[in-house]
Amino acid sequence: MNPPNELISRGEQPLNLEMPFANLEEYVTPNEKFYVRCHFPIPEIAADTWLLRIEGNVQKAIELSLAELRELPTHTVTATIECAGNGRSFLEPKAKGVAWDLGAVGNAEWTGVLLRDVLERAGIDDAAQEVILEGADHGEIKEAPRPIGEIQYARSIPIEKARLDVLLAFSLNGEPLTPEHGFPLRALVPGWFGMAAVKWLQRIIVTDEPFNGYYQSIDYIYWQRRDGMPTLVPLREMQVKAQIARPRMDEVVPAGKSYRLHGAAWGGEEEVTLVEISVDGGATWTPAKLLGEPVMNAWRFWEFDWQTPAQAGEQTLIARATDAAGRTQPPKRVADYGTYMINHWLPIRVQVR
């Protein structure tokens, strides 16, 4: 068991750390508990010489320093980011990739400037379709199919989303970003999985055609059936999901007592409207209590008073969330999701004594 403020290591090179989700307490995840996902070594960046370049289908390519960025209107939003592979350790058969348990997720206050304000400075062409966000982190892909040589980490977002609510953040919970969180600037793409929240931003490219970079054509993809045929689609929105923080897997709970189940639930670009709990393997469901007020793109805490069985034995608990669009978590794994979007029911097994 990890002390509350200690992140669980899922790899050193590249650095991957997750929050022990059973220790979920704060609605706003403290910086030192916020999960870290890297694809390459963390780049060393000097704030005073760093420049963000905006180019491509713009009226004028520009470069902005951190000081110039801070002159734009500043916004602070509370938003949840979940790694697209969060929960991968639950998959059967075992899937390749970082074996995240439940803690590759966090909710924080992000402060920065709107991407649209930055794009306006350069002037977007009418032909613009997508905006590519390129990080300073780079390295070589080892497994085919792969491009040859070093590549930068990069993802694109459609122009509509880029114009809506994407933030270029320089602060996490009021503190400047640390190197592992993307210093000096990272993207926050509200409602989308973490792979879109590109860290160590160095270049923004407006493009008039779809960007099929490695991280949205080979990695961070899934298969969608259209006309009966699987079609590759880049991951985007987070999927509706509730996670149980306590009890934790294999926790021993007292028999014939009241036990407070609690956890968090989040959707993509929709609000979570319902969290339900099943103590009988999904046959029957009882609503949990949603705590606080809904905050767009942020998780919602919930709790549930569970009367534990009088008799000792093994028990499984399942939480399930539904969003405002009526989307709910599926009982079984969708095979075409590959190693990502793990939002089917994740039963927590406990020992009643």
Add this chain to the structure above:
Amino acid sequence: MNPPNELISRGEQPLNLEMPFANLEEYVTPNEKFYVRCHFPIPEIAADTWLLRIEGNVQKAIELSLAELRELPTHTVTATIECAGNGRSFLEPKAKGVAWDLGAVGNAEWTGVLLRDVLERAGIDDAAQEVILEGADHGEIKEAPRPIGEIQYARSIPIEKARLDVLLAFSLNGEPLTPEHGFPLRALVPGWFGMAAVKWLQRIIVTDEPFNGYYQSIDYIYWQRRDGMPTLVPLREMQVKAQIARPRMDEVVPAGKSYRLHGAAWGGEEEVTLVEISVDGGATWTPAKLLGEPVMNAWRFWEFDWQTPAQAGEQTLIARATDAAGRTQPPKRVADYGTYMINHWLPIRVQVR
């Protein structure tokens, strides 16, 4: 050494056969010498119950029998098809995939109906962007990233190409297609690599969005650099290329004599305008003689009288083609082409005695 009419086996399941390119003689490749490329087992299809379905963004989904197809205007075109992996055995380091030598290419007379005539029967929506061609062959992909379960072989073509010159062929050199060549109907996509010439056609789907099926998002792709970043692109047009049929690799040629080099050259959607030969590793080039007349989308035979050196020793010969658009073969392998589009110089080593 293979007898002239014997294809070289590159695998039985699925069936993959190549022509011994050194035995190149006929401008029109005889059916029994035409290379065979399969991805899955050859489907068994009964001609009398077979139907081609046209659906998707059309005014009315329709099904056509072979008899109904034959009522449409019939066209015969001579066209070269090259497998996108032809020449893979030349790659260093060794690449995964079927180890084709030079013979996964052929030139034939294809008879059938124009795809555009079939599409007109169903009536294409204005929103149509692409046309998906689906074969009856199917199976499971073993390596990630992959969709789960069985998939059909399928490829798409942009609506402009679909409306231009794509043929749905039922005859190869005047004979009905054999099962290994796609009986009862296969596509011919002039100027494109063979993966586009879908065999055992069973369904044509008009779609208003790009199709990212397995065979154009994970397989049969390469990387193109845009804004300095590799972007995944599905293979399409064949690349300009000349191949030496004779001498063959390691052939013994007499010293101080005249030797007739010969072979074939082809482009994508452009005519080959020049074939050159180098006997000094690419330092100097001499034009070869182009034979016959240029035929759109078909290969061109060429020959070159070589005065072999007076002294015995090893010699390398290189052929290089240029097309009407000025594109020529690159000296070195383009790494981002992966295991496909092998059109860099392929030196043929011979022994002068």
